[in-house]
Amino acid sequence: MLQINMADVMNVIGSLTPYLIAIGVLFVLALIITFAVNKKTVKDVATRKIVHSESWLVALVGIVVAVSMMLTGPLSTLLNNATITKYTLSDTTVSKANELAKDVQSEAVTLLKNDDSNLPLSGKKVNVFGWGSTNPVYGGTGSGSMSKQYKTVSLLDGMKQAGLKTNTELSKLYTDYRKDRPVSQIWSTDWTLPEVPAKQYSDKLVSDAKDFSDEAVVVLTRV
Incomplete structure (x- = not known):
């Protein structure tokens, strides 16, 4: 809907x-x-x-x-x-489409070079950097966009479900900086890229992140 x-x-x-x-x-x-x-x-x-x-x-x-x-x-x-005449997709069609989407997703996965055996990250503590980690983009500005009507899982929640523990101090830094994403609509779009300035990463924050984990994921989010 x-x-x-x-x-x-x-x-x-x-x-x-x-x-x-x-x-x-x-x-x-x-x-x-x-x-x-x-x-x-x-x-x-x-x-x-x-x-x-x-x-x-x-x-x-x-x-x-x-x-x-x-x-x-x-x-x-x-x-x-x-x-216009409206058509309703059958449950069978929706189910097949979902399965196809999963197949496309699995086949499109990009392999990473596993230096120092860092992967998989399962069961590890991870520093997640990037404002987009707390406010990901689920689509573009038009028909491909996703709204609250659709069930989505955030990046951080997905990592937690996978058994990872993320640095909440970093997440708080990003949500305190800005909670909402710039408006992105068909008629008007705010192209602001809200990233926390480097000077706001205090020495204590960086030190705490190093103590928290040697593993890190950097999230870059663009529309």
């Missing part, structure tokens, strides 16, 4: 603003003309009727044009998604 992003919704509404303003202006002008052209200002009844009808006709045409431009412009994708 896709998560509705209110920022994207507001951007769509913002894209409709010029059209809505045009509709409002046309409606107000038609009202002004209707009230301005009355028995006191125009004595001839036929003339008043012509002016009234023509003003509302022009307003109606303008409103129809504005609505058409909205439907074929900013709202076209939304309307298309709402009206």
Whole structure:
């Protein structure tokens, strides 16, 4: 299930603003003309009727044009998604897709050169460096992105489940620096790369990390 992003919704509404303003202006002008052209200002009844009808006709045409431009412009994708035929994947298809994804993942694993027999890390203490270790990226900025609607396991939780003990002092450094990831949406993206400046790695922190473990994993996260 896709998560509705209110920022994207507001951007769509913002894209409709010029059209809505045009509709409002046309409606107000038609009202002004209707009230301005009355028995006191125009004595001839036929003339008043012509002016009234023509003003509302022009307003109606303008409103129809504005609505058409909205439907074929900013709202076209939304309307298309709402009206197209929707299909539901069967449990069998989903199961096969999941198995295929696991096969692709296992075949895409990159082998590392195991100098000094550092691998596997199972059952060891590990220093995990990098702000992204506490806030990983699960996808890009479009259809490949993952939201809270999807079940995901964080990097640190995955390492703990694998029997590793991570340096919580390092993790606290990163979460204290920044907990949330910069906004990354289709309509607007913050390309900030939040990494803790080197000067914030105190001598004590580095010394404690060395005492904690000789093993380290460095996490680089980019969108």
